[in-house]
Amino acid sequence: MARRKSEVAWADPTLLILGSLAAGPKHGYAIILDTKENADITLGPGTLYGALARLEERGLVRALPGQERRRPYEITAAGAALLAARLKAMRSFSAHGLARLRTARP
Amino acid sequence: MARRKSEVAWADPTLLILGSLAAGPKHGYAIILDTKENADITLGPGTLYGALARLEERGLVRALPGQERRRPYEITAAGAALLAARLKAMRSFSAHGLARLRTARP
DNA sequence: TTCAAGTACTACGGGAAACGGAGTAAGTGA
DNA sequence: TCACTTACTCCGTTTCCCGTAGTACTTGAA
Numbered sequence: 406m407a408r409r410k411s412e413v414a415w416a417d418p419t420l421l422i423l424g425s426l427a428a429g430p431k432h433g434y435a436i437i438l439d440t441k442e443n444a445d446i447t448l449g450p451g452t453l454y455g456a457l458a459r460l461e462e463r464g465l466v467r468a469l470p471g472q473e474r475r476r477p478y479e480i481t482a483a484g485a486a487l488l489a490a491r492l493k494a495m496r497s498f499s500a501h502g503l504a505r506l507r508t509a510r511p
Numbered sequence: 512m513a514r515r516k517s518e519v520a521w522a523d524p525t526l527l528i529l530g531s532l533a534a535g536p537k538h539g540y541a542i543i544l545d546t547k548e549n550a551d552i553t554l555g556p557g558t559l560y561g562a563l564a565r566l567e568e569r570g571l572v573r574a575l576p577g578q579e580r581r582r583p584y585e586i587t588a589a590g591a592a593l594l595a596a597r598l599k600a601m602r603s604f605s606a607h608g609l610a611r612l613r614t615a616r617p
Numbered sequence: 618t619t620c621a622a623g624t625a626c627t628a629c630g631g632g633a634a635a636c637g638g639a640g641t642a643a644g645t646g647a
Numbered sequence: 648t649c650a651c652t653t654a655c656t657c658c659g660t661t662t663c664c665c666g667t668a669g670t671a672c673t674t675g676a677a
Contacts, residue, residue, distance in 0.1 A: 413526055413571070415597035416604060418635070419519045424604060427611040434654045444604055449637050450655065456634085465519070474643070474654060489612055491521035492605040498522060498530060498550055499602040505533040506595055524664075540625050555665055556626070565663080580625055580672070 416495075418448055418456040423465065423480060423488040430469055430479040433457060460484070522601075524554055524562040529571065529586060529594040536575055536585035539563060566590070 425431060425439040433453055441447050448456075457478060460466045465484035469477040480488070531537060531545040539559055547553050554562075563584060566572040571590035575583040586594070 413529070413566075413593060413597060414523055414635095415526060415600050417520055417523065420521060421604075423519070424608040424611070427608055427615060429615055432654075437654095443607065444600070449635085451637060451658080452635055454655070455636090459634085460519075476655080485612060487519060488608065491519060492608045492612075494521050494550070495601045495605040496609070498527075499598040499605065501549065502530040502533055502594065502598045503602070505530070506591060506598075509533060509535055520664095538625075543625095555667090557629085557665055557667085558663085560626070561663070561665090582626080 416444065416446075418452050419460055419465075420488070420491055421446060421448065422453070422456055422460060423484055424492070426466060426478060426480040427485065427488060430477050432471075432475040432477040434475075436478075522550065522552075524558050525566055525571075526594070526597055527552060527554065528559070528562055528566060529590055530598075532572060532584060532586040533591065533594060536583050538577070538581040538583040540581075542584075 421440045421444055422436055425436045425443070428439075431439065433450075436457075437448050437450075437453055457466065461468060461478070465481055465487060466478045467481050469479055471477050527546045527550055528542055531542045531549070534545075537545065539556075542563075543554050543556075543559055563572065567574060567584070571587055571593060572584045573587050575585055577583050
């Protein structure tokens with residue numbers, strides 16, 4: 406029940422979801438499996454579907470017609486643009502940070 | 512007053528702080544200036560000092576003797592190890608995500 | 618000398634949302 | 648029939664992000 410279980414997170418759920426949807430439309434459960442595999446982070450259902458709903462109301466993802474009991478989502482152009490910007494920031498920050506770690510400390 | 516002001520964040524404050532301290536010991540205000548410059552994120556005092564206190568009680572940063580009214584901190588070995596792991600995850604995720612964006616979508 | 622601006626931090630509280638447990642329900646395979 | 652997987656909904660708890668306000672000292676220009 407604890408938010409982020411007192412750990413230092415390297416990415417928030419919304420970014421993980423956008424990153425997963427960047428590969429193509431997926432429904433919620435498929436996103437959970439994808440992030441588990443690709444980011445080694447297991448999103449609980451509350452986290453996933455809550456974040457997904459917020460992303461939708463911000464116009465960053467869009468719900469697709471959906472068959473049976475699955476509710477598939479796809480990333481929008483705005484979502485892809487925002488994701489690209491965030492990923493570039495992450496790439497730059499991680500590169501600089503790792504360089505700092507290599508350089509510094511006796 | 513809203514947590515993360517309804518935006519999609521690409522890094523949480525604790526990671527930004529560790530990244531800043533990786534370059535060497537700093538006091539709080541210097542961390543604010545550093546993250547503003549290097550990550551283009553302005554941490555408010557509440558965010559910064561709150562996160563710093565949590566990092567300290569988790570043994571990821573350590574308070575130094577400190578002159579005058581400054582309270583300098585340095586990253587611990589545990590903090591550096593955790594930072595390295597998180598930065599590698601970020602680097603991998605951002606690389607894969609950007610590749611996905613380049614490949615996909617009509 | 619006065620006053621604005623910068624430095625450096627403390628104290629406080631609201632509220633978004635992360636998180637997981639529990640529940641539901643359909644499908645699959647042994 | 649039963650266990651397991653898939654796929655999601657609902658809900659309560661807790662974290663902690665974030666800004667505002669306030670304190671206090673220093674510096675420098677008017």
